[in-house]
Amino acid sequence: MGRAPEEATPVRPDDLTARARIRNAAFALIAQDGVDAATVRAIARRAGVSPSLVLHHFGSKQGVVDEVATWVADVLGDVTRDTDPRAGPAEAHRRRQLRFERMTTETPLLGAYLRRMLLDGTENGLEWFTRAVDASVAGLRQREALGIARPSADVHVTAAMLALLGFAPVLLRPHLEHALRLDFDDEDDRRRWRDAETALLTSALYPRGTAPDGASRAAGGRAAPDE
Amino acid sequence: MGRAPEEATPVRPDDLTARARIRNAAFALIAQDGVDAATVRAIARRAGVSPSLVLHHFGSKQGVVDEVATWVADVLGDVTRDTDPRAGPAEAHRRRQLRFERMTTETPLLGAYLRRMLLDGTENGLEWFTRAVDASVAGLRQREALGIARPSADVHVTAAMLALLGFAPVLLRPHLEHALRLDFDDEDDRRRWRDAETALLTSALYPRGTAPDGASRAAGGRAAPDE
DNA sequence: TCCTCGACTGTACAGGCGTTCAGCTTCCTG
DNA sequence: CAGGAAGCTGAACGCCTGTACAGTCGAGGA
Numbered sequence: 001m002g003r004a005p006e007e008a009t010p011v012r013p014d015d016l017t018a019r020a021r022i023r024n025a026a027f028a029l030i031a032q033d034g035v036d037a038a039t040v041r042a043i044a045r046r047a048g049v050s051p052s053l054v055l056h057h058f059g060s061k062q063g064v065v066d067e068v069a070t071w072v073a074d075v076l077g078d079v080t081r082d083t084d085p086r087a088g089p090a091e092a093h094r095r096r097q098l099r100f101e102r103m104t105t106e107t108p109l110l111g112a113y114l115r116r117m118l119l120d121g122t123e124n125g126l127e128w129f130t131r132a133v134d135a136s137v138a139g140l141r142q143r144e145a146l147g148i149a150r151p152s153a154d155v156h157v158t159a160a161m162l163a164l165l166g167f168a169p170v171l172l173r174p175h176l177e178h179a180l181r182l183d184f185d186d187e188d189d190r191r192r193w194r195d196a197e198t199a200l201l202t203s204a205l206y207p208r209g210t211a212p213d214g215a216s217r218a219a220g221g222r223a224a225p226d227e
Numbered sequence: 228m229g230r231a232p233e234e235a236t237p238v239r240p241d242d243l244t245a246r247a248r249i250r251n252a253a254f255a256l257i258a259q260d261g262v263d264a265a266t267v268r269a270i271a272r273r274a275g276v277s278p279s280l281v282l283h284h285f286g287s288k289q290g291v292v293d294e295v296a297t298w299v300a301d302v303l304g305d306v307t308r309d310t311d312p313r314a315g316p317a318e319a320h321r322r323r324q325l326r327f328e329r330m331t332t333e334t335p336l337l338g339a340y341l342r343r344m345l346l347d348g349t350e351n352g353l354e355w356f357t358r359a360v361d362a363s364v365a366g367l368r369q370r371e372a373l374g375i376a377r378p379s380a381d382v383h384v385t386a387a388m389l390a391l392l393g394f395a396p397v398l399l400r401p402h403l404e405h406a407l408r409l410d411f412d413d414e415d416d417r418r419r420w421r422d423a424e425t426a427l428l429t430s431a432l433y434p435r436g437t438a439p440d441g442a443s444r445a446a447g448g449r450a451a452p453d454e
Numbered sequence: 455t456c457c458t459c460g461a462c463t464g465t466a467c468a469g470g471c472g473t474t475c476a477g478c479t480t481c482c483t484g
Numbered sequence: 485c486a487g488g489a490a491g492c493t494g495a496a497c498g499c500c501t502g503t504a505c506a507g508t509c510g511a512g513g514a
Contacts, residue, residue: 018461036263040502050463051502057461061502119346120261121339121401129399130406149432156407157423158432164395165388172356172391174348179357180383196384205376205385205428245491267472277493278472284491288472 019057021047023071026064031113035065035120069124072113076128079103080135097166104170105185111170118171136163165200169193246284248274250298253291258340262292262347296351299340303355306330307362324393331397332412338397345398363390392424 016024025046029038040061044051058064079099084092104111117125137159143149152158169176169184176182182189243251252273256265267288271278285291306326311319331337344352364386370376379385396403396411403409409416 034261034263036261039500041500052464052505053462055503056463115346118399118402119342121342126402126405129402133406143433150430150434152423152432153426154419154423157420158427160403160407161392161395161423161427162432164391164399168388168391172345175345175353175356176387178353179360180387192381193384196379196381196388199380200385200388200428201432202434203377204431205379205389206370207377208429266470268470279474279494280492282473283493 018047018049018053022049022054022057022064023067027068027071027113028109030065030068031109031116034116038065040064069117072110072117073128075103075110101190108173111173115171115173132167133160133163136160136166162201165197245274245276245280249276249281249284249291250294254295254298254340255336257292257295258336258343261343265292267291296344299337299344300355302330302337328417335400338400342398359394360387360390363387363393389428392427396420 022043026038026043029042029046040054041051043064044054047054054064055061058067080096084095114128118129119125133156137156140149140152140155140159140162144151144155169190173184176193177184182192184190184193249270253265253270256269256273267281268278270291271281274281281291282288285294307323310322341355345356346352360383364383367376367379367382367386367389371378371382396417400411403420404411409419411417411420
């Protein structure tokens, strides 16, 4: 089933097969408004076809949803795969990072889709998150072995925290942008996040011994205090 | 509208007004399966009343959803409010933390509800997150002023990261439990997270100068590589 | 030329949705 | 005791959903 590698040519909607247009439409609708809002009719309208064709190609609505899921997994897989085995682990790691960041800024809907996947609590989301954390663990272990990182007492949990910080601009993008008045389309703001991340990891926030436990778990305010 | 402070008496479902039972049922359903899955009929069934009564009390389904939202905000507000003004800022902060943690372990659905609130991208979720980050900023500023924390170049972003780390066990609880094989019902596992958090913040992970950018942004694996 | 097959459409149906409304109890108040 | 308000129900509505199905069209092989 080998396909010739395509060049990066501009693709116009009409060039795509109806099947691909349907998949894209479903992806966009699911990412923006969720699976429930992505009705067969809405998908068809967006793809410029009849609702029947959606079912003709994918069997059922669930078929479309599944196809989108594996398509996203494939896209993410392409980003993740190491292209040059000669590069060292640290270099490979950095390249993955860059590719992922480029992809999510080029296709902002990917972030929205991932957010939904995670927070829907579906099996898919759990698996994806687990793989991401596992990759983070491997990366941290390598860096420890190379002496780049100090050994952590709890590598897994620490790696999960690193993954969390790295994914946050993607997964919680709208929230961070709103709370911090940032715009992650702007390279400056993206660097602001990265710089703070670096600062946090290269210079202890609290002196050893004192442990205010860092995170403010303080939550929302009252909406209507009437007593 | 003053109400006498109630004692902590066990409350049986039959003791609650139908209105309260409906609200609770809606809260649980929304938290577990989302707003769309929480149909008027499902809410009524769970509350042991007729669908008509739901609308009789709340006017419309949106009315129920709104009521649940402000109810959650109230509950969260009670947790957040400072009870003892004589306690110092650091102590107040720690108390808020403890209360929030107790509440979310007592009522696990709260976490699920917050997760969905963030996911939907509703105005509510954005506001709540912003308030949480603001509180975190204030806390960090105080700790800086008190000399507990080293000054951050970017207080806002740093505070957001702290908030993120603190909220993660609540917001991404199922994902972290799955990826790290933890059980946050277990006090030991909760401490494991807190300890790693403390370690990360009291001892620089990377030596100054080197900046591998920490987070592994590596994403999922391939599902069906057929080319 | 005929036949077949895949892409594609329009119509129809059953079921679930939110909502309306008339009518029933039950309880409080004058 | 009368009467009205409040709590509560069942039936019905119009709408939208996913899906089934018959049928049209055009390209390609016998």
